[in-house]
Amino acid sequence: DADVTQTPRNRITKTGKRIMLECSQTKGHDRMYWYRQDPGLGLRLIYYSFDVKDINKGEISDGYSVSRQAQAKFSLSLESAIPNQTALYFCATSDNLGAGAATDTQYFGPGTRLTVL
Amino acid sequence: GQQVMQIPQYQHVQEGEDFTTYCNSSTTLSNIQWYKQRPGGHPVFLIQLVKSGEVKKQKRLTFQFGEAKKNSSLHITATQTTDVGTYFCAGPAYSGAGSYQLTFGKGTKLSVIP
Numbered sequence: 001d002a003d004v005t006q007t008p009r010n011r012i013t014k015t016g017k018r019i020m021l022e023c024s025q026t027k028g029h030d031r032m033y034w035y036r037q038d039p040g041l042g043l044r045l046i047y048y049s050f051d052v053k054d055i056n057k058g059e060i061s062d063g064y065s066v067s068r069q070a071q072a073k074f075s076l077s078l079e080s081a082i083p084n085q086t087a088l089y090f091c092a093t094s095d096n097l098g099a100g101a102a103t104d105t106q107y108f109g110p111g112t113r114l115t116v117l
Numbered sequence: 118g119q120q121v122m123q124i125p126q127y128q129h130v131q132e133g134e135d136f137t138t139y140c141n142s143s144t145t146l147s148n149i150q151w152y153k154q155r156p157g158g159h160p161v162f163l164i165q166l167v168k169s170g171e172v173k174k175q176k177r178l179t180f181q182f183g184e185a186k187k188n189s190s191l192h193i194t195a196t197q198t199t200d201v202g203t204y205f206c207a208g209p210a211y212s213g214a215g216s217y218q219l220t221f222g223k224g225t226k227l228s229v230i231p
Binding site: 105 | 150
């Protein structure tokens with residue numbers, strides 16, 4: 001969805017380096033998410049944020065941190081990258097329709113392919 | 118935590134054949150969503166099912182939600198090469214502090230042989 005953008009689209013880095021992946025959205029949604037996709041493992045939630053002051057850990061938050069700089073921006077950081085963090089990373093947004101986040105439709109960005117050597 | 122199990126992991130079909138992927142949960146789901154991810158692309162929302170026994174159709178795609186709301190299926194009639202991709206189901210899972218988040222199955226990767 002062109003309303004959700006991610007930068008960079010591809011990144012190769014070395015073990016121990018600090019990496020930041022950025023996500024921006026023009027959908028006006030309050031809720032934003034970071035997922036990781038590995039072959040055969042589906043999409044796993046890393047962190048999510050329901051508004052600028054709300055940050056929550058997901059299923060696999062160890063080794064990651066996030067920052068919600070504004071309603072439209074949600075960044076994911078790897079403080080010290082390791083090879084098993086090589087994966088495809090997706091940012092997603094959803095609108096708060098009042099029925100609970102688990103019923104929201106999620107809109108995904110194009111993804112960032114990260115390789116840690 | 119609660120998971121949604123999806124089978125099969127892979128499916129290869131001849132163009133024109135039908136295809137079905139199944140999603141199962143050990144607990145009752147309030148709703149289930151389906152997404153499609155084309156090769157090299159990102160997941161795109163297809164549909165959400167909420168009611169017990171619900172059946173929804175989108176052209177050649179038929180989505181069903183089980184009577185007990187513990188399983189769901191996606192059936193594609195007469196597959197075409199444009200159907201190629203990975204299909205994910207997603208259901209709510211408890212994430213603590215009274216919050217439920219969407220949890221994705223591992224997906225079924227569909228290949229269509231022309």
